[in-house]
Amino acid sequence: GSGYVTSSYTMLFDFSVPDISKWRVFYQARPGEEIEGEVYINGGKLGHDSYSPTAITANTNYRLVVVYEGSGDNHLYLDGESFFRYNGYGEATKKLMPTIRFLTDGWGGYDHEMTVSTIAIWDRALSAAEIKALDKAE
Numbered sequence: 001g002s003g004y005v006t007s008s009y010t011m012l013f014d015f016s017v018p019d020i021s022k023w024r025v026f027y028q029a030r031p032g033e034e035i036e037g038e039v040y041i042n043g044g045k046l047g048h049d050s051y052s053p054t055a056i057t058a059n060t061n062y063r064l065v066v067v068y069e070g071s072g073d074n075h076l077y078l079d080g081e082s083f084f085r086y087n088g089y090g091e092a093t094k095k096l097m098p099t100i101r102f103l104t105d106g107w108g109g110y111d112h113e114m115t116v117s118t119i120a121i122w123d124r125a126l127s128a129a130e131i132k133a134l135d136k137a138e
Contacts, residue, residue: 007070009096010126014118014137016061020044022112026064028101037105039066039076041114047076047084054083061117063137068096069125079136082128 013026021044025037038048045053046064056062056078065077076084102119104111117137126134 008125010122011066012120013064015116023110024114025105025110028105061137067125080132
């Protein structure tokens with residue numbers, strides 16, 4: 001009845017960027033709203049906007065895993081390693097609507113060139129051990 005597809009999910013993105021100078025977004029969970037997406041690259045940093053970012057380099061393959069647990073407990077992993085965990089931060093990651101906006105968001109301008117070789121979605125929160133077993137992007 002809420003309009004959401006699932007209250008827990010995991011998303012995987014295998015990606016690389018040709019440069020680190022421009023903003024990029026991975027997805028927007030609620031595309032009907034003209035708000036920012038969930039996870040960004042900005043100035044060589046990966047994270048939710050400016051919250052707990054981790055450094056990346058150009059022309060390097062990475063595996064980003066985003067875990068959202070319906071309780072508001074959220075995790076970001078890069079190449080199997082946790083680098084960002086937050087609980088209850090309402091705008092960081094959201095429940096999924098029936099439509100997801102990939103590689104752009106409601107604000108626009110964050111859709112610069114990025115190579116994404118894989119996008120995968122699970123309808124549950126994967127455990128840290130399961131994410132570690134996914135290994136790194138090739």
